[in-house]
Amino acid sequence: MVDHKVSKKICLVGDFGVGKTSLVRRFVDRSFSDQYLTTVGVKISRKLVEINPQSLQLLIWDLEGSSKFKAISATHLQGASGAIIVADLSRAETVKHLEDHIHTFLTINPKGMIIVALNKTDLVTTEAIAQVQKMPELNDPTKILGVYPTSAKTGDSVDQIFTKLAIAIL
Amino acid sequence: MNFLIKKLLEPKGMEYLSITKDLMIEDMSYGVKRFADLADTVEIGQDCRLGYPELIGMENMLMQILWGGSSSLELKGISRTNQKQPLYIDLYILGGQEQPNLINHNLLIFFEDVTDRMLLEQSLAQRSHEAALLLSSLTATKDYLQKIVTAIADALIVVTKSGAIKTINPAAQELFGYREDELINQPISLITSSHIFPDTYPQTIEVNCQKKDTSILTVAFSCSIIQTEVAGIDDLVYIGRDMTEQLQIQENLNLARTKAEEASQTKSLFLANMSHEIRTPMNGVLGLTELLAGTTLEPVQREFIEGIRTSGRNLLTIINEILDLSKLEAGQVQAEEYEFDLRDCVEDVVDLLAPLAHGKNLELTCMINPNLPIAIWGDRAKLGQILTNFLSNAIKFTAVGEIIVLVEPDPETGINFSVIDQGIGISAETINKLFTPFTQADNSTTRKYGGTGLGLAICKQLTQLMDGKIGVESKVGEGSRFWVSLPYDTNHADSDHQSQEFRFSGQTLLVVDSHTTTRWLVSTYAQSWGFNVAEASNKEEALDFLAAHPAPDLVITELALANIPELNHLPVIIVTRTNPEDTQLAIARNSDSYFLPKPLRLTRLLKSIENALYDHLPTQSRVNPPSTPSPKILNILLAEDNIINQKVASTLLKNLGHTVEIAANGAEVLKLLSTNSYDIILMDCQMPVLDGFATTAQIRQQEASTGMRTIIIAVTANAMKEDKEQCLASGMDDYLSKPFYKTEIEAMLKKWAKS
Structure with a gap:
């Protein structure tokens, strides 16, 4: 072992601008900024999560978001125990791409755990959220642990998704 | 390595x-x-x-x-x-x-x-992503706006200031029948030639537009400027709705209203004419019947004549009621405002109908709260009409018992007038229909009691006219209370009323009457004047009181209990009913007492009390009528074109002892006047050749030079109030409505003979 703690790699995957970095910043640094700064390459953060009686060190890979011109880097996904697949509720196409991201991740990590974060709930109505939550492709329990409406801005459900994933991969 | x-x-x-x-x-x-x-x-x-x-x-x-x-x-x-x-x-x-x-x-x-490469990449990605996000946000906003424009049910057109169409929504395409590409960049004059650029915005305009199929429609547009940051290039947005159908409906409504108004006027005119046309022959029927009744007749013939007379009078009542209601419904009647005596108004009605009630052996009591002011501002005639209706209904529908007319303050409205009877009552189901025209409680009522069912409908209209409230409470078999509350001012000081207060302070009054309501009425009034009042409901109670107390200052007793020797030396007022039996009894009684007829009038009661207490002249009994001077013989000119009516009127006038000459039209009147002079001219208003109004005008014109003035009394079958005003305006002195009765014409002649 590298340390006295157990370490696990998880990835944040999704289109550009859906708020992956913001979710990590909220979870790791307890902070939020409205300013958009796009991520290139990958940023790795460490966060120790206490799951009684154990503690787990999460290595959170904040991946560069995919765009029309650039796909998710497959090598970056390798060796991940789990992923948080993120969409922006205010941009329908990012929700549409969730399925592709899930597929990509599971192809590389067939045993990987997945949580879907429907981010930016602060920008949309509860009716719109409910509509997305009902999508059949997001309701496959064999692939997905759960679908959570989140807001990095308000912090809604952010700790919950990381903790839930940590428990699942431990 | x-x-x-x-x-x-x-x-x-x-x-x-x-x-x-x-x-x-x-x-x-x-x-x-x-x-x-x-x-x-x-x-x-x-x-x-x-x-x-x-x-x-x-x-x-x-x-x-x-x-x-x-x-x-x-x-x-x-x-x-x-x-x-x-x-x-x-x-x-x-x-x-x-x-x-x-x-x-x-x-x-x-x-x-690889920092340099990655930073370059970051900068490129940042710009590209920001642009993409902006575009996505703009697209979403534009899509949403486009959806709104598409979804608007009204036609939306955006036009440049030069009049070129920039945008139209599907509703506009459908309204005008064009495809989108047929209108975009086309001048707005393609769909309307009207000026659609108002001076100020926002503005609503209604213009005629032409559809692609050349049909014309009226569209109401609301137009406003789409403000941009560059001045002078603002576009205009028009949101329009097809008004063609609504305008058509409006036009139809207007047409229908005009027609209805015309119909209503025609109806009113028809009713007025019908009333006139029916009244003229009715005058003949009733007049001749009255004359015929004055001749020697077999008993059977007399019976028939009475039948004709009663039917004729009933028919006249019905005609008058229909006329009243149609005038009220046509809004031709206004409530007037003048000062009148509240007590007189109510007690006159009660007096008028008392013989009817007493004839059926019904007790009739009228109680006006002594605290109410005497002088009231309002329309006495209309109040009288309502009360007459209530009271005659009460008498009609009560077989046994009593009827009370109650006038009391109404804290909400002003004054409440109730007529309470012990009649047949009205069931809860039919009570709501009562104030509707031609409705009686049920058809069997109409058969048994007669009447048109118009009376209460008229009362309701009259009450509404005076801003009052009207209503009824009733229980089958127990009786009814009809009431009207009118907004009369009860707060003003009434000097007359205040002066009556306590004027008999310290004096004792004994009321002897078996009728509870009468005792209550006399007690209430007397107490308000300061009397100490004792009540006795029979002879024994009266004797008990007299034995136990000092002699009262005054005794008020009903006729049946007046035979108490102990009362002989006391001032006594005897209350009688207006039926022949009581009158005969009163006359037969060798009396040194005052007689006071029922129903008791407040002022009459007060006057009698004053007389009995202070006058000490017991022979001035009210049953002895004052001797009337013999009437003056008048020289009368009767202007009347209808031969039967000529006969009726001239016979009546001759029977009253006057001399009569007849003129068949206005021209004849003028001709006769040139040679003869008359005390009074009875002038029919509607005559051939020269009518009553024109004739009177000419007479007055001629009189202006001589300084003489002949009394001219209009006689007309037109029963409307406006006709009376027209008569007086044309120079006539008074007005008599046809058909008239002997008593009416006698009173009219007496009135003018004095002058």
Whole structure:
């Protein structure tokens, strides 16, 4: 072992601008900024999560978001125990791409755990959220642990998704 | 590490690590710590994953390279966030031996600083993503606006200031029958030739538009300016709705209203004419009947004549009621405002109908709250009409018992007038229909009691006219209370009323009457004047009182109980009913008492009390009528074109002892006047050749030079109030409505004979 703690790699995957970095910043640094700064390459953060009686060190890979011109880097996904697949509720196409991201991740990590974060709930109505939550492709329990409406801005459900994933991969 | 490799790596700024199969560092270049996440942990013999966390989770991949399963692994663009300056690195991982072997296998990890490239990439991606996000946001907004425009049910058109159509929505396409491409960039004059650029915005305009199929429709547009930041290039937005159908409906409504108004006027005119036309022959029928009744007749003939007379009068009542109601419904009646005596108004009605009630052996009592003011502002005639209706209904529908007319203050409205009877009552189901025209409680009522069912409908209209309230409470078999509340001012000081208060303070009054209501009425009034009142309901109680108390100052007793010798030496007022029996009894009685007829009037009661107490002249009994002077013989000119009516009127007038000459039209009147003079002219208003109004005008004109003035009394079948006003305006002195009765004409002649 590298340390006295157990370490696990998880990835944040999704289109550009859906708020992956913001979710990590909220979870790791307890902070939020409205300013958009796009991520290139990958940023790795460490966060120790206490799951009684154990503690787990999460290595959170904040991946560069995919765009029309650039796909998710497959090598970056390798060796991940789990992923948080993120969409922006205010941009329908990012929700549409969730399925592709899930597929990509599971192809590389067939045993990987997945949580879907429907981010930016602060920008949309509860009716719109409910509509997305009902999508059949997001309701496959064999692939997905759960679908959570989140807001990095308000912090809604952010700790919950990381903790839930940590428990699942431990 | 071989020297050659070091030489190769150095110029590129690359560093390396050599790690064992246990991932322990076995060799490293000098500067490799610069690329570590935790530099302190990068030492020979340490786990490489401590300083390079990107290797965590990659163990399987590393083993595959180590054992030749794959040749290499690249990890690109790893960001080190622990540095002051941004740092991005690429990792290349290779097997250390050409052939994997069990003794010496190791892995080489090369690190390259790619910060410059990544920062450039970040800057490019940042711009590209921001642009993409902006575009997406703009697209979403535009889509939403477009959806709104498309969804608007009203037609939407955006026009440039020069009048070119820029945008139209589907509703507009449907309204005008054009496709979108047929209208875009076309002048707005294609659909309307009207001026659609108002001076101020926002504005609503209604213009005629032409559809593609050339049909015309009226569209109401609301138009406003779409403000932009560049002045002068603002577009205009029009939201329009087809008004053609609504305008058609409005037009139809107007037409219907005009027609209805015309019909209503025609109805009113018809009713007025019908009333006139029926009244003229009715005058003949009733007049001749009255004359016929005055001749010697067989008993059977007399019976028939009475039948004709009664039927005729009933018919006249019905005609009058229909006329009243139609005038009220047509809004031709106004409530007037003038000062009148509240007591007189109410008690006159009660007096008028008392003989009817007494004829049926019903007790009739009228109680006006003594605290109410006497002088009231309002329309006496209309109040009288309502009360007459209530009271005659009460008498009609009561067989046994009593009727009370009650006038009391109403804290909400002003004054409440109730007529309470002990009649047949009305069931809860039919009570609501009562105030509707031509409705009686039920048809059997109509058969048994007669009447048109118009009376209460008229009362309701009259009450509404005076801003009052009207209602009824009733219980079948127990009786009814009809009431009307009118907004009369009861707060003004009434000097007359105040002066009556306590004027008989300290004096004792004994009321002897078997009728509870009468005792209550007399007591209430008398107490308000300051009397100490004692009541006795029969002879024994009266005697008991007289034995136990000092003699009262005054006794008020009913006729039946007046025969008490102990009362002889006291001032006594005897209350009688207006039926013939009581009158005969009163006359027969060798009386030194005052007689007071029922129903008791407040003023009459007060006057009698004053007389009885102070006058000490017991022979002035009210039953002895004052001798009337013999009437003056008048020379009368009767202007009347109808021969039957000529006969009726002239006979009546002759029977009254006057001399009569007849003129068949206005011209004849003028001719006769040129040679004769008359005390009074009875002038029919509607006559051939020259009508009553024109004739009167000419007479007055001629009289202006002589200084004489002949009394002219209009006689007309037109029963409307306006007709009376027209008569007086044309110079006539008074007005008599046809058909008239002997008593009416007698009173009229007496009135004018004096002058």
